[in-house]
Amino acid sequence: MTSSQETGQQRRLLPRSFRKNWDLYLLILPVVLYFLLIKYLPMYGIQIAFKDFSAAKGIWGSDWVGFKHFIRFFNNYQFWTLIKNTIGISLYQIAVAFPIPILFALLVNEVQSKWFKKSVQSITFMPHFLSTVVLVGMLMAFLSPSTGLFNNVIRLFGGDPIYFMTEPGMFKSIYVFSDIWQNMGFASVLYIAVLAGIDKSLYEAAMIDGATKLQRLIHIAIPCLIPTAIIMLIFQFGSMMDIGFEKIYLMQNDLNRSASTVISTYVYEIGLLGSQFSFSAAVGLFNSVINFVLIIIVNAAAKRISGTSLW
Amino acid sequence: MEHTKATSVGDRIYDAVIYTILSVVMLGTLYPLLYIVSASISDPLAIARGELWLWPKDITFGAYERVLQNPDILTGYRNSIIYLVVGTSINLVMTTMGAYALSRKDFRGRYVLTLLFTFTMLFNGGLIPTYLVYKNMLGLYNNLWVMVIPAAVSIWNLIIMRTYFQTSIPYELQEAAFMDGCSNVRTLVTIILPLSKPILAVMAMYYGVAHWNSYFTALIYLNDSWRQPLQMVIRSLLIQEDMGAMAGGSGESIVEQLLLVESMRYAIIVVSSLPMLLVYPLVQKHFVKGVMIGAVKG
Numbered sequence: 049m050t051s052s053q054e055t056g057q058q059r060r061l062l063p064r065s066f067r068k069n070w071d072l073y074l075l076i077l078p079v080v081l082y083f084l085l086i087k088y089l090p091m092y093g094i095q096i097a098f099k100d101f102s103a104a105k106g107i108w109g110s111d112w113v114g115f116k117h118f119i120r121f122f123n124n125y126q127f128w129t130l131i132k133n134t135i136g137i138s139l140y141q142i143a144v145a146f147p148i149p150i151l152f153a154l155l156v157n158e159v160q161s162k163w164f165k166k167s168v169q170s171i172t173f174m175p176h177f178l179s180t181v182v183l184v185g186m187l188m189a190f191l192s193p194s195t196g197l198f199n200n201v202i203r204l205f206g207g208d209p210i211y212f213m214t215e216p217g218m219f220k221s222i223y224v225f226s227d228i229w230q231n232m233g234f235a236s237v238l239y240i241a242v243l244a245g246i247d248k249s250l251y252e253a254a255m256i257d258g259a260t261k262l263q264r265l266i267h268i269a270i271p272c273l274i275p276t277a278i279i280m281l282i283f284q285f286g287s288m289m290d291i292g293f294e295k296i297y298l299m300q301n302d303l304n305r306s307a308s309t310v311i312s313t314y315v316y317e318i319g320l321l322g323s324q325f326s327f328s329a330a331v332g333l334f335n336s337v338i339n340f341v342l343i344i345i346v347n348a349a350a351k352r353i354s355g356t357s358l359w
Numbered sequence: 360m361e362h363t364k365a366t367s368v369g370d371r372i373y374d375a376v377i378y379t380i381l382s383v384v385m386l387g388t389l390y391p392l393l394y395i396v397s398a399s400i401s402d403p404l405a406i407a408r409g410e411l412w413l414w415p416k417d418i419t420f421g422a423y424e425r426v427l428q429n430p431d432i433l434t435g436y437r438n439s440i441i442y443l444v445v446g447t448s449i450n451l452v453m454t455t456m457g458a459y460a461l462s463r464k465d466f467r468g469r470y471v472l473t474l475l476f477t478f479t480m481l482f483n484g485g486l487i488p489t490y491l492v493y494k495n496m497l498g499l500y501n502n503l504w505v506m507v508i509p510a511a512v513s514i515w516n517l518i519i520m521r522t523y524f525q526t527s528i529p530y531e532l533q534e535a536a537f538m539d540g541c542s543n544v545r546t547l548v549t550i551i552l553p554l555s556k557p558i559l560a561v562m563a564m565y566y567g568v569a570h571w572n573s574y575f576t577a578l579i580y581l582n583d584s585w586r587q588p589l590q591m592v593i594r595s596l597l598i599q600e601d602m603g604a605m606a607g608g609s610g611e612s613i614v615e616q617l618l619l620v621e622s623m624r625y626a627i628i629v630v631s632s633l634p635m636l637l638v639y640p641l642v643q644k645h646f647v648k649g650v651m652i653g654a655v656k657g
Contacts (some may be wrong), residue, residue, distance in 0.1 A: 182571065
């Protein structure tokens with residue numbers, strides 16, 4: 049067989065687009081492998097939620113038990129506490145921490161002085177680069193009953209020190225307000241970018257009509273932000289049950305446990321520390337499915353109400 | 360808007376309110392950071408007495424001496440630098456390769472692949488199945504690669520970079536290269552990459568900060584203490600309050616040790632956060648652009 053015949057055969061076997069861009073497939077191959085092995089292969093392990101996992105028999109070989117672990121979880125005395133804490137922290141976060149970057153962006157957008165704008169943005173960005181460990185370390189230092197700054201102020205006014213970190217009633221507030229301090233600036237960038245993209249002629253027209261700055265804010269800037277804000281809100285609601293493990297786990301201690309045990313820390317505790325793999329996988333799957341359903345519902349709702357959606 | 364002057368009284372009050380609120384926000388953000396720096400170089404006794412408000416009192420660098428002599432912190436520092444450099448390099452190579460292929464409109468299969476990738480944002484294996492698969496099937500448990508492989512690509516960054524390639528680099532440039540007989544890979548290296556320095560800087564920062572600040576992977580998958588990244592070391596010092604032994608030196612009373620622990624707490628925070636806070640100004644000017652690109656096509 050001559051070489052020309054060979055390429056002629058290849059031509060018939062492979063589609064033209066592949067022959068032209070075969071090296072693009074090569075480029076993306078590692079990324080595809082990454083997603084298959086690192087993201088999709090773990091989904092194969094989900095089956096242990098319906099099995100009694102034993103290390104000896106492995107994921108595939110363990111015995112099926114149906115919904116046993118789910119039923120056990122629903123009847124667990126901690127079930128409602130977990131749901132209440134998880135959703136409680138999320139809703140608190142959405143209600144308080146979600147609007148703040150929007151308000152902040154609106155304010156920053158009104159600033160005319162370039163250096164002032166830049167300083168505000170640079171400074172409010174800084175805490176975003178601190179790690180969760182450092183942030184919680186800072187909380188413990190500032191809120192310490194003996195040497196913390198907050199209690200120094202309270203003592204200055206003659207009050208008794210408050211044991212912030214061990215008080216269950218304080219947990220949500222500390223979580224949310226420290227998050228605002230850390231991420232407000234970062235979360236606002238997106239909104240500031242949207243505001244900067246507003247057509248200047250809108251403002252000029254409003255000025256000719258004699259609109260004050262406040263009126264321009266209410267009638268131009270805010271309506272322009274709403275579609276972006278809705279998308280961000282969808283993300284927030286969609287991850288409502290997926291409240292981050294890292295910070296809560298670090299803020300948790302024996303005394304605030306009644307308020308700080310959420311689904312993700314519970315799965316870690318009973319699964320990895322307690323080795324109840326199947327039961328904790330069932331709890332985790334229950335959580336993932338609710339998340340998945342939530343984001344689809346919220347997305348559909350947003351589409352119907354405002355015409356904005358993720359897909 | 361720049362050319363308008365605050366003419367009416369109402370507008371002037373409006374401006375005053377806005378500048379005041381933003382100044383308060385700025386000070387509120389800055390104060391805890393400044394306090395930590397001050398506390399780290401102050402006499403521990405002054406902190407304990409509650410005498411420290413903003414400026415350092417009776418400056419001493421004793422806490423830093425202790426912190427920088429601590430072998431655990433030094434090991435953690437070295438490990439974190441290694442994870443950051445290796446991890447970010449892998450991130451940049453993988454993200455560039457994937458994003459370039461997805462950015463090409465004539466690349467068949469890009470919709471299917473984008474769908475395959477983005478689905479993992481909505482649904483994943485969950486902690487326990489992932490742990491078992493990584494451990495039993497991929498052999499990642501207590502394996503150094505676990506610090507870089509599972510975080511090799513972020514779908515979010517992949518999309519940002521793809522959008523950058525599509526919107527910020529004129530396609531005509533690539534077409535010209537193809538006319539000259541350049542292959543796709545050669546076009547990527549000689550045409551695209553030189554024009555992508557801003558986005559590469561932003562990506563390096565996103566990925567780098569994530570590597571430096573993460574502790575979760577190490578908590579779950581790493582067993583040996585000599586492999587722990589800095590965040591795990593400072594977690595045991597700051598949060599599990601394991602500092603007694605570290606403060607312990609010769610000829611100090613218990614009280615002195617306890618005091619030293621207080622100021623070391625602040626020094627540890629400074630030492631571990633400084634690298635990321637110093638890197639940020641370098642890429643700041645590209646940063647907002649990166650976020651905007653991500654926002655346009657999320």
